[in-house]
Amino acid sequence: MHTLEQLRSGALAGTRRLDLSCGLSELPEEVFALADTLEVLNLSGNHLRELPHLLTRLHKLQVLFASDNDFEVLPEVLGDCPALHMVGFKANRIADVPAAALPPALRWLTLTDNAIGHLPAELGQRPALQKLMLSGNRLQALPDSLQQAHRLELLRISANRLSEVPAWLTELPRLSWLALAGNDMGWDCTAGPEMPSIAWSDLTHGPLLGEGASGHIYQVQARGWPQPLALKLFKGEVTSDGLPEDEMAACLAAGQHPALTTPVARLKGHPAQAQGLLMPLIPSAHVNLAGPPSLQSCTRDVYPSGFNLSAVLALRIARDVAGAVAHLHQFGVMHGDLYAHNILIDPLHGQARLGDFGAATLLPTEQPDLRQRLLALEVRALGCLLEELGAASLAHADSPAVQAMQNLAQACLTDQPHQRPSVMAVAQALQAIEGF
Template sequence: MQTLKELQAGNLKNSTHIKIACGLENFPKELFSLENSLEVLDLTDNNLSSLPDDFHRFTKLKRLFLSNNQFNHVPKVLAKFPNLSMIGIRNNHIKIFEENSLPLSTRWLILTDNNLQTLPNSIGDLALLQKFMISGNQLTSLPDSISKCRNLELLRISANKLSSFPNILLSLPKLSWLAYSGNPFCKKHPNLNTKLQIIPWNELEIKELLGEGASGNIYKAIYENKEVAIKVFKGEMTSDGLPQEEMDINISMGVHENLIDVLAQVSNHPQNKDVLMLELISSAFKNLGLPPTFETCSRDIYAKDFKLSTKSALKILKGMAKAAVHMHEQNIMHGDFYAHNIMIDEDFNSILGDFGGASYYEPKDLSTHNALEQLEVRAFGCLIEELLDLSKYDREDKNIREILLSLQISCFDEIPNKRPFFNEIAKKLNKIL
């Protein structure tokens, strides 16, 4: 992180990336000394409420982060940028989002945890938009123009004020990852009433931190001489939505060999946090993929040296198809069906985790039920595509590859209701080998 003093002293000449967090209340004019070089500007964690009218002088700017500030509006000057593709302004006080406030180059937009009641119709002009995070606002509807965002792949609209599911989303040809829980139209999963064992916190022996995510921290723990995992929820709004909704889905999911099972609820946490006891996944399991980068936007990346055979890819896909069938039989959409949420061991057994983006849908509304499943099928198609790219070609596996490629194409059908369902996918995969 750079300092304001370094900037003022002229020590950051020709910098392309700048991050300053020091309680700024006014935009530091000294930044304009970088107007011909700056590509990434991060002013998160300050007290800014506006940008200067000539802010567009940063002609090379590609990514802008203004989260945790005091903005009550989306700065209209942003529309003047020719190359700005990522904009993050979460956790401000934004109520005002005027028409044509954003550049047409926008691919990734984060407005989580603000006070927006409406979106401008011009949102439909963002033809390149791939990821849009707007959970934790006050939206009562989405504009019809969002149907023109035909490249939109990931959308987060959880914890708003939507009184009905926005069916206009179901025709978007590339939408693959959708989270909408915590809206007034959302009902609680009936399995939430399942009685789980309740374990007092003081009966656990907490060990090391295993991982930290947006919604909470996971620790190894000992309970009755057995190793378990403990997830302590942060209780804060995430880009996916409310951690309470994730906890509810975890409880409601039921047991499956390709999912992480919930063992109990934990009471009496010292800071009154929500806590779940989960099965501890063996250390032999590692993440299949890594989260998207700024460059890949909506698609996962993989370790450079990671390769697998076509048969191994098939085994992973079989496990994930079974997990998906189980989830959708429970009327649950994962919402974040990505390789970075899948763990595999050396034998390519697979487990799907992280239900922060998961949502429940009503089984009686069959058309929406089917459409949401076929939406998530496209995410499965992305997984097929990525695993085929990673797998080494072997002439003996030619038939398997051809079947998987054909399945991928059907999962990518731009008319969503022409895609297969997960039970069809699972049956087709199980017929191979």
């Protein structure tokens, strides 16, 4: 994080990224001295209510973050910034999104946790739009113009006031990662089985293992359990993916599968009434298959430089993940975030486990056609993963396993969702590959 003193002294001359979180109520004039170099401006965590018209002087500005401020209207000056393609105004008080505020090059828009009840039709007229995050608002409908958003790949509309899924939504050719839980659509969903409870007082707490959008994960030892467990303690607030209670419902409905990280017990008796789930502790040898998308990659995960896999390991990972997703689909759960960064693997043996149900949606049992059309979107996410596994094993491109994964990836990635195979069919095809 930078300081005002650094900015005013000229110490930041030539910088491409500026991070200022220091109680600002207006944009410092010294920012405009960076006009010839500044590409990323992060103003999150201030008290800003508006942005000056002079913002257009930042002619190289590509990314603007202004989360956790006091905006009530998305500033119209954003629409006059020709290079701006990523806009993030999470957790403000925005109720109005003027059409003029949408930059022409808009690729990634985050408006999570605001008070938006309506979006302008012009949103569908941004041809580069690829990632749209709208969870935690007051939307009763999406603009029909979004059916023109043929490059849209990730959509978060959980925790709004939608009453139905627009028919065009399941026809979007590239939509792969969708979260829509927490809307009152009147769906009849299959509830998960009852789970045992473990009292907070029966836990011995170990180290913090990690933190996600919806909660913290700790290592714990529960009285009466022979092995350590992982406790996910929910923050209890809306995240970019949705609400904690929807994540918990999806976890419980998913049930058990060897390649899924699903709970074995609920937490009860937390002193602050926090909710939590207890899950098997993943062996420390497991690592994330990839890192999350970057500002540049937008919707695709980032793998380490030089990352490669043997054909055997790639196929094992593909089989495990496809089997896990087929299990979810059988139980009416759309994962919503089927990404390599949510997959833990044993790098020696290839065993994979899919976790993080923050974007998961329980689908209706009484509308089989809608359920099938929504699940077909997630097939494309699996196709992206198979494509990445194939790319990581190109050193073995002549292997039948690699060739088969590449062929399956292409079938999953077709722009016609109804022509994609089911995940169950993909899982069976992967299992049928001989010699591995």
